[in-house]
Amino acid sequence: MTAQGITTAASQQPDRHAARASAAPAIRIDGLSKRFGADGPLVLEDVSVRIEPGEFVCLLGASGCGKSTLLNIIAGLELPSSGTVTVASGNAAVMFQDAALFPWLTAGRNIELALKLRGVPREKRRGQALELLDVVNLADAARKRPHELSGGMRQRVALARSLAQDRKVLLMDEPFAALDAITRDLLHEELERVWRETGRTIVFVTHNVREAARLGQRVLLMSSRPGRIANEWRLADDGPRRIESPEVSRLSIEITEQLRREIRRNAA
């Protein structure tokens, strides 16, 4: 959907590196503010961010910092009160905390529905759905229904479904928050692999500092009430990291300290 206040432009980016060189950001947010209702409190204040094509950005913040609202605005589900958001490739795929699979369809059919809504012809859908499920290692579960899958498996089907949208930008709203630590760790690896293989631009919202430090090339810390970008860290991307590795720990400590400073400011 093309919403008012969100300008979209057709993408002309043959590959990731060329796009990076051309310096057209995948997502460009300029002076964005959001207020719910005419005289409600300010949720987001003057947020400006450039996200490069193929970048993995984590949006980190405590509750009430408006990170989910920011994501919804980028997704076009909500409108900004002022400022602009430009998604270069048009629309973005979105994945939520809740897998939100359609319970009356099998895993495979859920993906096929996404393909159908994208306009993929009928005879190609089944094959493509199986390929996408194979990307998240769930080709065997194509005929299972959502209630027969574990939480982690459901999230992987949801990931495959958002890949089925074939959008260059993937927005993720705390997608692994409800999973147990072992599953989450595995899904981090899975997501990182998918990101490296598909070259998607990912914006990943989380309140988990380690998760942000583990996944992001760039971590944006948001302050709360109103939500602003308080600080940002860039990580050298030298191959896959682990959540236990010392650089992740070091960064987590640093981020946590500032996060706590931001939270303390709300005490007064």
Next chain:
Amino acid sequence: MPPDTTLAPADARPADDLRTLESGLDALQTNAVPEKSRWRNILDGVLPPVLLLIALVGVWQLYVTIARPRPDLVPGPLDVLGAIIDQWGDGRLQLAVLTSLERGGIGFLIAIAVGTPLGLLLAECRPLRLALGPLLSGLQVLPSVAWVPAAIIWFGLSDATVYFVVLMGAVPSIANGLVSGIDQVPPQLRRVGTVLGAGRIQLATLVVLPAALPGYFSGLKQGWAFSWRSLMAAEIIAMGGTIGFGLGSMLQQSRELADLASVLATILLILGVGILVELSIFAPIERRLLRRRGLTPGGIR
């Protein structure tokens, strides 16, 4: 999974490693529930009510044998069975059951055709719902027998009277069922539909309606119950004219002859048809509908 302690060869690709790890976790997190066999299921469902039925008939027979009440006030099970055989013998039973089922079925189908678009309109159009919603809920509470006198005056003793009463009974239930089904669709599913690029019509047909199906179906079930009840009431009150001979008419006719065994036999028939329709049509569809969505059907059907 057995512990795999052998060291991976140095050139093992990490992607394969992740795959086996993931498959292992998937296997740990999903439990295959062994399906009970089909016969076992049927036996579990059928045996308890049949045993209860046999016990009830036994007690009834015992009472008649021991207390010897007046047979015209308390006929025994064998008298009732005899009445059923008599009704079968002169063809009245088949005629009545077929007439009533046909009318109930056609009336129910018309009610679906009217109630479904009405429900859709109410769910989608807020002003209409504010205006018509309370009236429809009121109509659902109003016993549809109350319409019989009016219908007789309007349509005379014809099938139109019967259909009118059936519709007034069933349409509100079906429309309300659909409305509450649509209301209960999780907003998250609509959002996903929007994110996936569904337009207004696609959202309705591919997301909202399938999601609302359980609510709609329970509305249909209630609608059938109301149809059947209204039909019996209409048939008892409105007899003669061009109205065909249904189960309600047979009941009324037996009452006029003071033939209690036939009255009881007809009541049992009406009950039996109701149970049969529920067991053979609604219960299997509902069970499948709920099982597919991982909602186990409550109680035993």
